[in-house]
Amino acid sequence: MKYLKILFNGILKENPTFVLLLGMCPTLGTTSSAINGMSMGLATMAVLIFSNFIISCIKSLVPDMVRIPSYIVVIASLVTALQMFMQAFTPEVYKTLGLFIPLIVVNCIILGRAEAFAAKNGPVESIFDGIGIGLGFTIALTLLGGIRELLGTGKLFGATLYPENYGMLLFVLAPGAFIALGYLIAVVKKVAKI
Amino acid sequence: MYGVCIALLPALLASLYFFGLGSAIVLATSVVACVFFEWAITRFILGRERLTICDGSAVLTGLLLGFNLPSNLPLWIIIIGAFVAIGVGKLTFGGLGSNPFNPALVGRVFLLISFPVQMTSWPVSGQLGYADVETAATPLAIMKTAIKSGDASVLEDLPSSFDMLVGQTGGSLGEVSAICLLLGCCFMLWRKIITWHIPVSILGTVFVLAGIFHLIEPSYANPVQVILSGGLVLGACFMATDYVTSPMTAKGQIIYGVAIGVLTVLIRDFGAYPEGMSFAILIMNGFTPLINTYVKPKRFGEVKK
Numbered sequence: 001m002k003y004l005k006i007l008f009n010g011i012l013k014e015n016p017t018f019v020l021l022l023g024m025c026p027t028l029g030t031t032s033s034a035i036n037g038m039s040m041g042l043a044t045m046a047v048l049i050f051s052n053f054i055i056s057c058i059k060s061l062v063p064d065m066v067r068i069p070s071y072i073v074v075i076a077s078l079v080t081a082l083q084m085f086m087q088a089f090t091p092e093v094y095k096t097l098g099l100f101i102p103l104i105v106v107n108c109i110i111l112g113r114a115e116a117f118a119a120k121n122g123p124v125e126s127i128f129d130g131i132g133i134g135l136g137f138t139i140a141l142t143l144l145g146g147i148r149e150l151l152g153t154g155k156l157f158g159a160t161l162y163p164e165n166y167g168m169l170l171f172v173l174a175p176g177a178f179i180a181l182g183y184l185i186a187v188v189k190k191v192a193k194i
Numbered sequence: 195m196y197g198v199c200i201a202l203l204p205a206l207l208a209s210l211y212f213f214g215l216g217s218a219i220v221l222a223t224s225v226v227a228c229v230f231f232e233w234a235i236t237r238f239i240l241g242r243e244r245l246t247i248c249d250g251s252a253v254l255t256g257l258l259l260g261f262n263l264p265s266n267l268p269l270w271i272i273i274i275g276a277f278v279a280i281g282v283g284k285l286t287f288g289g290l291g292s293n294p295f296n297p298a299l300v301g302r303v304f305l306l307i308s309f310p311v312q313m314t315s316w317p318v319s320g321q322l323g324y325a326d327v328e329t330a331a332t333p334l335a336i337m338k339t340a341i342k343s344g345d346a347s348v349l350e351d352l353p354s355s356f357d358m359l360v361g362q363t364g365g366s367l368g369e370v371s372a373i374c375l376l377l378g379c380c381f382m383l384w385r386k387i388i389t390w391h392i393p394v395s396i397l398g399t400v401f402v403l404a405g406i407f408h409l410i411e412p413s414y415a416n417p418v419q420v421i422l423s424g425g426l427v428l429g430a431c432f433m434a435t436d437y438v439t440s441p442m443t444a445k446g447q448i449i450y451g452v453a454i455g456v457l458t459v460l461i462r463d464f465g466a467y468p469e470g471m472s473f474a475i476l477i478m479n480g481f482t483p484l485i486n487t488y489v490k491p492k493r494f495g496e497v498k499k
Contacts, residue, residue: 165311166270168274168304168308168309169307169308169309169310170304170307170308171308173307179282182286
Protein backbone atom coordinates (compact mmCIF):
# COMPACT_ATOMS: atom_id res chain seq x y z
CA MET A 1 0.00 0.00 0.00
CA LYS A 2 2.80 2.33 0.96
CA TYR A 3 4.68 1.43 -2.24
CA LEU A 4 1.57 1.95 -4.35
CA LYS A 5 1.18 5.42 -2.85
CA ILE A 6 4.78 6.29 -3.79
CA LEU A 7 4.09 4.99 -7.30
CA PHE A 8 0.99 7.09 -7.88
CA ASN A 9 2.59 10.10 -6.23
CA GLY A 10 5.04 10.25 -9.16
CA ILE A 11 2.37 9.82 -11.81
CA LEU A 12 -0.06 12.48 -10.66
CA LYS A 13 0.68 14.51 -7.55
CA GLU A 14 4.36 15.09 -8.29
CA ASN A 15 4.32 14.56 -12.03
CA PRO A 16 7.72 15.88 -13.17
CA THR A 17 6.36 17.60 -16.29
CA PHE A 18 2.95 18.88 -15.26
CA VAL A 19 3.56 19.75 -11.62
CA LEU A 20 7.29 20.00 -10.85
CA LEU A 21 8.10 21.42 -14.33
CA LEU A 22 11.43 19.58 -14.33
CA GLY A 23 13.30 18.32 -17.37
CA MET A 24 11.87 20.89 -19.76
CA CYS A 25 14.70 20.50 -22.30
CA PRO A 26 13.94 16.91 -23.37
CA THR A 27 10.21 17.61 -22.93
CA LEU A 28 10.27 20.37 -25.52
CA GLY A 29 13.03 18.95 -27.67
CA THR A 30 12.11 15.32 -28.25
CA THR A 31 8.32 15.36 -28.43
CA SER A 32 7.92 15.96 -32.16
CA SER A 33 6.05 12.63 -32.33
CA ALA A 34 4.40 10.28 -29.85
CA ILE A 35 6.92 7.51 -30.40
CA ASN A 36 9.89 9.85 -29.84
CA GLY A 37 8.35 11.18 -26.65
CA MET A 38 7.69 7.67 -25.40
CA SER A 39 11.22 6.43 -26.11
CA MET A 40 12.72 9.44 -24.36
CA GLY A 41 10.45 8.87 -21.36
CA LEU A 42 11.33 5.17 -21.15
CA ALA A 43 15.06 5.88 -21.47
CA THR A 44 14.87 8.42 -18.64
CA MET A 45 12.80 6.00 -16.56
CA ALA A 46 15.42 3.23 -16.94
CA VAL A 47 18.20 5.53 -15.74
CA LEU A 48 16.01 6.90 -12.95
CA ILE A 49 15.13 3.50 -11.46
CA PHE A 50 18.75 2.33 -11.34
CA SER A 51 20.18 5.65 -10.17
CA ASN A 52 17.57 5.91 -7.39
CA PHE A 53 18.36 2.36 -6.26
CA ILE A 54 22.15 2.75 -6.30
CA ILE A 55 22.12 6.15 -4.65
CA SER A 56 19.85 5.02 -1.82
CA CYS A 57 22.20 2.08 -1.26
CA ILE A 58 25.37 4.19 -1.12
CA LYS A 59 23.84 7.20 0.68
CA SER A 60 25.41 6.37 4.08
CA LEU A 61 28.86 5.80 2.53
CA VAL A 62 29.05 9.15 0.71
CA PRO A 63 30.24 12.18 2.72
CA ASP A 64 27.81 15.09 2.57
CA MET A 65 30.33 17.48 1.02
CA VAL A 66 30.88 15.44 -2.15
CA ARG A 67 27.43 13.92 -2.58
CA ILE A 68 26.51 15.79 -5.77
CA PRO A 69 29.69 14.78 -7.68
CA SER A 70 29.22 11.18 -6.50
CA TYR A 71 25.61 11.14 -7.69
CA ILE A 72 26.67 12.57 -11.04
CA VAL A 73 29.28 9.82 -11.42
CA VAL A 74 26.64 7.17 -10.75
CA ILE A 75 24.14 8.76 -13.14
CA ALA A 76 26.73 9.34 -15.88
CA SER A 77 27.88 5.71 -15.76
CA LEU A 78 24.29 4.52 -16.06
CA VAL A 79 23.61 6.88 -18.96
CA THR A 80 26.74 5.73 -20.78
CA ALA A 81 25.63 2.12 -20.35
CA LEU A 82 22.14 2.99 -21.60
CA GLN A 83 23.58 4.87 -24.56
CA MET A 84 25.64 1.86 -25.65
CA PHE A 85 22.66 -0.42 -25.07
CA MET A 86 20.41 1.74 -27.27
CA GLN A 87 23.07 2.07 -29.93
CA ALA A 88 23.31 -1.71 -30.09
CA PHE A 89 19.67 -2.77 -29.85
CA THR A 90 17.54 0.21 -30.99
CA PRO A 91 19.72 2.11 -33.49
CA GLU A 92 16.66 3.81 -35.08
CA VAL A 93 15.50 5.37 -31.83
CA TYR A 94 19.09 6.21 -30.91
CA LYS A 95 19.48 8.12 -34.17
CA THR A 96 16.29 10.19 -33.74
CA LEU A 97 16.92 11.11 -30.10
CA GLY A 98 20.59 11.85 -30.81
CA LEU A 99 22.12 14.33 -28.39
CA PHE A 100 19.26 14.05 -25.91
CA ILE A 101 20.41 10.61 -24.69
CA PRO A 102 23.79 11.78 -23.27
CA LEU A 103 21.96 14.84 -21.94
CA ILE A 104 20.01 12.61 -19.55
CA VAL A 105 23.09 12.95 -17.29
CA VAL A 106 22.21 16.55 -16.53
CA ASN A 107 18.45 15.96 -16.53
CA CYS A 108 17.21 17.68 -13.38
CA ILE A 109 14.51 15.06 -12.74
CA ILE A 110 17.14 12.41 -12.04
CA LEU A 111 19.37 14.56 -9.86
CA GLY A 112 16.29 16.06 -8.21
CA ARG A 113 14.89 12.66 -7.25
CA ALA A 114 18.34 11.54 -6.06
CA GLU A 115 18.55 14.55 -3.73
CA ALA A 116 14.91 14.75 -2.70
CA PHE A 117 13.99 11.09 -2.42
CA ALA A 118 16.73 8.48 -2.80
CA ALA A 119 19.09 10.20 -0.35
CA LYS A 120 16.42 10.07 2.36
CA ASN A 121 14.66 6.74 1.79
CA GLY A 122 15.44 3.06 1.55
CA PRO A 123 16.31 1.18 -1.67
CA VAL A 124 12.87 -0.41 -2.26
CA GLU A 125 10.97 2.86 -1.81
CA SER A 126 13.48 4.52 -4.12
CA ILE A 127 12.87 1.95 -6.85
CA PHE A 128 9.12 2.57 -6.62
CA ASP A 129 9.69 6.32 -6.70
CA GLY A 130 11.84 5.85 -9.82
CA ILE A 131 9.10 3.82 -11.51
CA GLY A 132 6.40 6.33 -10.51
CA ILE A 133 8.27 9.46 -11.59
CA GLY A 134 9.53 7.69 -14.71
CA LEU A 135 5.98 6.64 -15.65
CA GLY A 136 4.70 10.15 -15.02
CA PHE A 137 7.41 11.55 -17.30
CA THR A 138 6.75 8.93 -19.99
CA ILE A 139 2.99 9.55 -19.92
CA ALA A 140 3.49 13.31 -20.14
CA LEU A 141 5.96 13.06 -23.02
CA THR A 142 3.82 10.56 -24.93
CA LEU A 143 0.77 12.77 -24.47
CA LEU A 144 2.60 15.90 -25.62
CA GLY A 145 4.25 14.06 -28.51
CA GLY A 146 0.90 12.57 -29.52
CA ILE A 147 -0.85 15.96 -29.51
CA ARG A 148 1.95 17.58 -31.53
CA GLU A 149 2.09 14.71 -34.01
CA LEU A 150 -1.68 14.61 -34.43
CA LEU A 151 -2.12 18.37 -34.89
CA GLY A 152 1.04 18.79 -36.92
CA THR A 153 0.96 15.88 -39.35
CA GLY A 154 -2.39 14.16 -38.86
CA LYS A 155 -0.74 10.97 -37.62
CA LEU A 156 -0.68 9.16 -34.28
CA PHE A 157 2.12 6.64 -33.61
CA GLY A 158 2.74 6.74 -37.35
CA ALA A 159 -0.83 5.81 -38.31
CA THR A 160 -2.54 8.40 -40.51
CA LEU A 161 -5.78 9.72 -39.02
CA TYR A 162 -6.39 12.55 -41.50
CA PRO A 163 -4.57 13.82 -44.62
CA GLU A 164 -1.24 15.46 -43.91
CA ASN A 165 -1.98 18.73 -45.73
CA TYR A 166 -4.63 19.52 -43.09
CA GLY A 167 -1.95 19.37 -40.38
CA MET A 168 -0.68 22.56 -38.73
CA LEU A 169 3.06 22.55 -39.34
CA LEU A 170 3.68 24.90 -36.42
CA PHE A 171 3.06 22.11 -33.92
CA VAL A 172 5.96 20.06 -35.27
CA LEU A 173 8.30 23.06 -34.90
CA ALA A 174 9.67 24.47 -31.64
CA PRO A 175 7.00 27.14 -30.95
CA GLY A 176 4.32 24.45 -31.18
CA ALA A 177 6.02 22.57 -28.33
CA PHE A 178 5.72 25.58 -26.02
CA ILE A 179 2.11 26.30 -26.99
CA ALA A 180 1.01 22.65 -26.71
CA LEU A 181 2.82 22.15 -23.39
CA GLY A 182 1.25 25.29 -21.90
CA TYR A 183 -2.29 24.25 -22.77
CA LEU A 184 -1.65 20.64 -21.78
CA ILE A 185 -0.51 21.74 -18.30
CA ALA A 186 -3.57 23.99 -17.98
CA VAL A 187 -5.96 21.20 -18.99
CA VAL A 188 -4.30 18.60 -16.74
CA LYS A 189 -4.39 20.95 -13.74
CA LYS A 190 -8.05 21.71 -14.39
CA VAL A 191 -9.09 18.09 -14.88
CA ALA A 192 -6.96 16.47 -12.17
CA LYS A 193 -7.44 19.39 -9.71
CA ILE A 194 -3.75 19.47 -8.72
CA MET B 195 -12.05 50.35 -31.25
CA TYR B 196 -14.96 51.21 -33.55
CA GLY B 197 -13.02 54.32 -34.63
CA VAL B 198 -10.28 52.06 -35.98
CA CYS B 199 -12.91 49.94 -37.73
CA ILE B 200 -14.26 53.06 -39.44
CA ALA B 201 -10.72 53.98 -40.47
CA LEU B 202 -10.39 50.57 -42.11
CA LEU B 203 -13.49 51.18 -44.30
CA PRO B 204 -11.64 52.70 -47.31
CA ALA B 205 -9.27 49.72 -47.42
CA LEU B 206 -12.26 47.38 -47.01
CA LEU B 207 -13.99 48.96 -50.01
CA ALA B 208 -10.76 48.78 -52.02
CA SER B 209 -10.38 45.08 -51.23
CA LEU B 210 -14.00 44.47 -52.31
CA TYR B 211 -13.28 46.35 -55.54
CA PHE B 212 -10.08 44.41 -56.31
CA PHE B 213 -10.99 40.93 -55.05
CA GLY B 214 -14.81 40.96 -55.11
CA LEU B 215 -16.53 37.86 -53.77
CA GLY B 216 -13.31 36.35 -52.41
CA SER B 217 -12.70 39.40 -50.23
CA ALA B 218 -16.29 39.43 -48.95
CA ILE B 219 -16.20 35.73 -48.03
CA VAL B 220 -12.79 35.89 -46.31
CA LEU B 221 -13.55 39.06 -44.33
CA ALA B 222 -17.04 37.93 -43.29
CA THR B 223 -15.77 34.52 -42.15
CA SER B 224 -12.92 36.05 -40.24
CA VAL B 225 -15.04 38.65 -38.41
CA VAL B 226 -17.90 36.25 -37.61
CA ALA B 227 -15.47 33.54 -36.41
CA CYS B 228 -13.55 35.99 -34.18
CA VAL B 229 -16.73 37.32 -32.55
CA PHE B 230 -18.08 33.79 -32.13
CA PHE B 231 -14.89 32.51 -30.47
CA GLU B 232 -14.72 35.56 -28.20
CA TRP B 233 -18.28 34.85 -27.10
CA ALA B 234 -17.91 31.08 -26.80
CA ILE B 235 -14.60 31.14 -24.91
CA THR B 236 -15.55 33.86 -22.42
CA ARG B 237 -18.94 32.24 -21.85
CA PHE B 238 -18.17 28.51 -21.67
CA ILE B 239 -14.47 28.11 -20.91
CA LEU B 240 -13.76 31.14 -18.73
CA GLY B 241 -17.34 31.20 -17.41
CA ARG B 242 -17.57 34.99 -17.27
CA GLU B 243 -20.98 36.60 -16.94
CA ARG B 244 -20.00 39.91 -18.54
CA LEU B 245 -19.59 39.46 -22.28
CA THR B 246 -16.95 41.44 -24.13
CA ILE B 247 -18.09 41.01 -27.72
CA CYS B 248 -19.59 44.50 -27.89
CA ASP B 249 -16.38 46.43 -27.23
CA GLY B 250 -15.40 46.09 -30.88
CA SER B 251 -12.04 44.50 -30.27
CA ALA B 252 -13.07 41.10 -31.63
CA VAL B 253 -14.53 42.74 -34.73
CA LEU B 254 -11.30 44.68 -35.23
CA THR B 255 -9.16 41.57 -34.75
CA GLY B 256 -11.32 39.77 -37.30
CA LEU B 257 -11.01 42.60 -39.82
CA LEU B 258 -7.23 42.89 -39.42
CA LEU B 259 -6.79 39.12 -39.62
CA GLY B 260 -8.89 39.03 -42.80
CA PHE B 261 -6.82 41.87 -44.26
CA ASN B 262 -3.70 39.74 -43.81
CA LEU B 263 -5.01 36.73 -45.74
CA PRO B 264 -5.12 35.94 -49.45
CA SER B 265 -8.60 36.10 -51.01
CA ASN B 266 -8.66 32.42 -52.04
CA LEU B 267 -7.89 30.94 -48.61
CA PRO B 268 -10.05 27.89 -47.65
CA LEU B 269 -12.62 28.72 -44.97
CA TRP B 270 -11.39 26.15 -42.43
CA ILE B 271 -7.96 27.78 -42.38
CA ILE B 272 -9.55 31.17 -41.67
CA ILE B 273 -11.55 29.67 -38.81
CA ILE B 274 -8.40 28.11 -37.30
CA GLY B 275 -6.68 31.50 -37.63
CA ALA B 276 -9.55 33.25 -35.85
CA PHE B 277 -9.47 30.67 -33.06
CA VAL B 278 -5.73 31.12 -32.57
CA ALA B 279 -5.98 34.92 -32.73
CA ILE B 280 -8.76 35.17 -30.13
CA GLY B 281 -8.07 32.09 -28.04
CA VAL B 282 -4.28 31.90 -27.96
CA GLY B 283 -3.42 35.51 -28.78
CA LYS B 284 -5.88 37.26 -26.49
CA LEU B 285 -8.06 35.33 -24.05
CA THR B 286 -5.30 33.03 -22.78
CA PHE B 287 -3.60 36.11 -21.37
CA GLY B 288 -6.79 37.41 -19.80
CA GLY B 289 -8.57 39.27 -22.57
CA LEU B 290 -8.37 42.78 -23.96
CA GLY B 291 -5.72 44.88 -22.24
CA SER B 292 -3.68 41.95 -20.95
CA ASN B 293 -2.45 40.50 -24.23
CA PRO B 294 1.27 41.09 -24.84
CA PHE B 295 1.02 40.43 -28.59
CA ASN B 296 -1.30 41.76 -31.25
CA PRO B 297 -3.96 39.01 -31.58
CA ALA B 298 -4.52 39.43 -35.32
CA LEU B 299 -0.79 39.09 -35.98
CA VAL B 300 -0.54 36.02 -33.75
CA GLY B 301 -3.26 34.45 -35.90
CA ARG B 302 -1.58 35.47 -39.12
CA VAL B 303 1.90 34.26 -38.18
CA PHE B 304 0.44 30.99 -36.89
CA LEU B 305 -1.24 30.43 -40.26
CA LEU B 306 1.84 31.53 -42.22
CA ILE B 307 4.06 28.99 -40.45
CA SER B 308 1.44 26.23 -40.34
CA PHE B 309 0.12 26.46 -43.90
CA PRO B 310 2.97 27.95 -45.96
CA VAL B 311 1.57 26.78 -49.30
CA GLN B 312 -1.95 28.17 -48.96
CA MET B 313 -0.76 31.36 -47.25
CA THR B 314 1.74 32.36 -49.93
CA SER B 315 -0.25 31.85 -53.13
CA TRP B 316 -1.51 35.36 -53.65
CA PRO B 317 -4.28 35.93 -56.22
CA VAL B 318 -3.77 38.67 -58.80
CA SER B 319 -6.04 41.59 -58.03
CA GLY B 320 -9.01 42.32 -60.27
CA GLN B 321 -10.39 38.77 -60.13
CA LEU B 322 -13.71 38.87 -58.37
CA GLY B 323 -14.23 35.13 -57.78
CA TYR B 324 -13.45 33.13 -54.63
CA ALA B 325 -11.96 29.79 -55.67
CA ASP B 326 -9.83 28.89 -58.70
CA VAL B 327 -8.25 32.29 -59.22
CA GLU B 328 -4.97 32.95 -60.97
CA THR B 329 -2.05 33.55 -58.63
CA ALA B 330 1.24 35.30 -59.27
CA ALA B 331 4.39 36.45 -57.53
CA THR B 332 3.84 39.50 -55.33
CA PRO B 333 6.15 42.54 -55.59
CA LEU B 334 7.90 41.30 -52.44
CA ALA B 335 8.66 37.92 -54.00
CA ILE B 336 10.10 39.69 -57.05
CA MET B 337 12.29 41.83 -54.78
CA LYS B 338 13.50 38.73 -52.94
CA THR B 339 14.43 37.06 -56.23
CA ALA B 340 16.36 40.15 -57.29
CA ILE B 341 18.34 40.20 -54.03
CA LYS B 342 19.11 36.48 -54.16
CA SER B 343 20.26 36.52 -57.77
CA GLY B 344 21.94 39.91 -57.44
CA ASP B 345 20.42 40.82 -60.80
CA ALA B 346 18.82 44.28 -60.90
CA SER B 347 16.99 43.57 -64.17
CA VAL B 348 14.56 41.26 -62.31
CA LEU B 349 13.15 44.37 -60.69
CA GLU B 350 11.75 45.50 -64.05
CA ASP B 351 8.91 43.00 -63.50
CA LEU B 352 7.69 45.09 -60.55
CA PRO B 353 4.45 46.98 -61.08
CA SER B 354 4.86 50.76 -61.25
CA SER B 355 4.80 52.75 -58.02
CA PHE B 356 1.44 54.22 -59.00
CA ASP B 357 -0.12 50.77 -59.46
CA MET B 358 1.23 49.73 -56.09
CA LEU B 359 -0.13 52.89 -54.45
CA VAL B 360 -3.63 52.33 -55.85
CA GLY B 361 -3.68 48.56 -55.48
CA GLN B 362 -3.25 47.00 -58.94
CA THR B 363 -0.98 44.27 -57.67
CA GLY B 364 -0.99 40.85 -56.02
CA GLY B 365 -1.10 40.50 -52.28
CA SER B 366 -3.30 39.93 -49.27
CA LEU B 367 -6.68 41.64 -49.02
CA GLY B 368 -5.79 44.73 -47.05
CA GLU B 369 -2.27 45.38 -48.17
CA VAL B 370 -2.76 46.03 -51.86
CA SER B 371 -4.07 49.58 -51.75
CA ALA B 372 -1.64 51.81 -49.88
CA ILE B 373 -3.61 54.99 -50.60
CA CYS B 374 -6.78 53.71 -48.91
CA LEU B 375 -4.79 52.63 -45.85
CA LEU B 376 -3.12 56.06 -45.64
CA LEU B 377 -6.57 57.68 -45.92
CA GLY B 378 -7.72 55.61 -42.93
CA CYS B 379 -4.55 56.53 -41.07
CA CYS B 380 -5.22 60.26 -41.66
CA PHE B 381 -8.73 59.76 -40.26
CA MET B 382 -7.31 58.16 -37.10
CA LEU B 383 -4.76 60.98 -36.72
CA TRP B 384 -7.53 63.59 -37.16
CA ARG B 385 -9.76 61.90 -34.57
CA LYS B 386 -6.70 61.56 -32.28
CA ILE B 387 -7.16 57.77 -32.08
CA ILE B 388 -3.43 57.38 -32.65
CA THR B 389 -0.48 59.79 -32.64
CA TRP B 390 1.93 60.23 -35.54
CA HIS B 391 4.98 58.79 -33.78
CA ILE B 392 4.69 55.08 -34.60
CA PRO B 393 3.61 55.19 -38.29
CA VAL B 394 6.02 58.00 -39.18
CA SER B 395 9.00 56.42 -37.41
CA ILE B 396 8.37 53.04 -39.04
CA LEU B 397 7.86 54.39 -42.56
CA GLY B 398 10.76 56.84 -42.20
CA THR B 399 13.20 54.19 -40.98
CA VAL B 400 12.25 51.77 -43.74
CA PHE B 401 12.58 54.55 -46.34
CA VAL B 402 16.04 55.60 -45.16
CA LEU B 403 17.43 52.07 -44.73
CA ALA B 404 16.00 50.79 -48.01
CA GLY B 405 17.35 53.93 -49.69
CA ILE B 406 20.88 53.26 -48.39
CA PHE B 407 20.72 49.63 -49.56
CA HIS B 408 19.40 50.73 -52.97
CA LEU B 409 22.21 53.27 -53.45
CA ILE B 410 24.92 50.74 -52.53
CA GLU B 411 23.52 47.83 -54.54
CA PRO B 412 20.88 48.42 -57.27
CA SER B 413 19.48 44.90 -57.00
CA TYR B 414 17.72 46.11 -53.83
CA ALA B 415 14.43 47.73 -54.86
CA ASN B 416 14.01 51.49 -54.61
CA PRO B 417 12.66 52.78 -51.29
CA VAL B 418 9.31 54.05 -52.62
CA GLN B 419 8.43 50.60 -53.93
CA VAL B 420 9.67 48.98 -50.71
CA ILE B 421 7.29 51.12 -48.67
CA LEU B 422 4.32 50.53 -50.96
CA SER B 423 4.80 46.77 -51.17
CA GLY B 424 3.52 44.13 -48.79
CA GLY B 425 1.88 44.83 -45.47
CA LEU B 426 4.15 47.69 -44.49
CA VAL B 427 1.55 50.49 -44.54
CA LEU B 428 -1.13 48.27 -43.02
CA GLY B 429 1.22 47.19 -40.26
CA ALA B 430 2.63 50.65 -39.57
CA CYS B 431 -0.75 52.40 -39.40
CA PHE B 432 -3.10 49.79 -37.95
CA MET B 433 -1.24 46.96 -36.26
CA ALA B 434 1.86 48.47 -34.69
CA THR B 435 -0.33 51.24 -33.24
CA ASP B 436 -2.53 48.89 -31.20
CA TYR B 437 -2.80 50.62 -27.79
CA VAL B 438 -2.41 47.47 -25.73
CA THR B 439 0.82 46.28 -27.30
CA SER B 440 2.70 49.51 -28.05
CA PRO B 441 4.71 51.73 -25.66
CA MET B 442 2.94 54.52 -23.79
CA THR B 443 5.26 57.51 -24.13
CA ALA B 444 6.07 59.40 -27.34
CA LYS B 445 9.80 58.73 -26.96
CA GLY B 446 9.16 55.03 -26.36
CA GLN B 447 6.92 54.89 -29.42
CA ILE B 448 9.66 56.32 -31.60
CA ILE B 449 12.20 53.74 -30.33
CA TYR B 450 9.59 51.05 -30.98
CA GLY B 451 8.83 52.34 -34.48
CA VAL B 452 12.47 52.67 -35.51
CA ALA B 453 13.22 49.14 -34.27
CA ILE B 454 10.25 47.74 -36.22
CA GLY B 455 11.47 49.52 -39.36
CA VAL B 456 15.02 48.17 -39.01
CA LEU B 457 13.82 44.62 -38.29
CA THR B 458 11.40 44.69 -41.23
CA VAL B 459 14.09 45.71 -43.71
CA LEU B 460 16.55 43.18 -42.30
CA ILE B 461 14.05 40.29 -42.45
CA ARG B 462 12.87 41.27 -45.94
CA ASP B 463 16.40 41.58 -47.34
CA PHE B 464 18.32 38.89 -45.48
CA GLY B 465 15.71 36.58 -43.90
CA ALA B 466 14.03 33.45 -45.20
CA TYR B 467 10.57 34.98 -45.57
CA PRO B 468 9.77 37.66 -48.18
CA GLU B 469 7.70 39.70 -45.69
CA GLY B 470 9.06 40.71 -42.29
CA MET B 471 6.49 43.24 -41.07
CA SER B 472 4.41 40.86 -38.97
CA PHE B 473 7.46 39.25 -37.36
CA ALA B 474 9.01 42.66 -36.65
CA ILE B 475 5.85 43.92 -34.94
CA LEU B 476 5.52 40.76 -32.84
CA ILE B 477 9.18 40.93 -31.76
CA MET B 478 8.82 44.57 -30.71
CA ASN B 479 5.51 43.80 -28.94
CA GLY B 480 7.61 41.52 -26.77
CA PHE B 481 9.97 44.42 -26.00
CA THR B 482 7.18 46.88 -25.16
CA PRO B 483 7.19 46.23 -21.38
CA LEU B 484 10.95 46.80 -21.36
CA ILE B 485 10.60 50.07 -23.25
CA ASN B 486 7.84 51.16 -20.87
CA THR B 487 10.11 50.42 -17.91
CA TYR B 488 13.05 52.46 -19.13
CA VAL B 489 11.39 55.30 -21.03
CA LYS B 490 9.28 57.14 -18.50
CA PRO B 491 7.78 60.61 -18.86
CA LYS B 492 9.21 63.37 -16.65
CA ARG B 493 7.12 63.74 -13.52
CA PHE B 494 5.06 66.88 -13.39
CA GLY B 495 6.55 69.41 -10.96
CA GLU B 496 9.94 67.72 -10.70
CA VAL B 497 12.80 70.20 -10.72
CA LYS B 498 15.58 69.61 -13.23
CA LYS B 499 18.94 69.30 -11.50
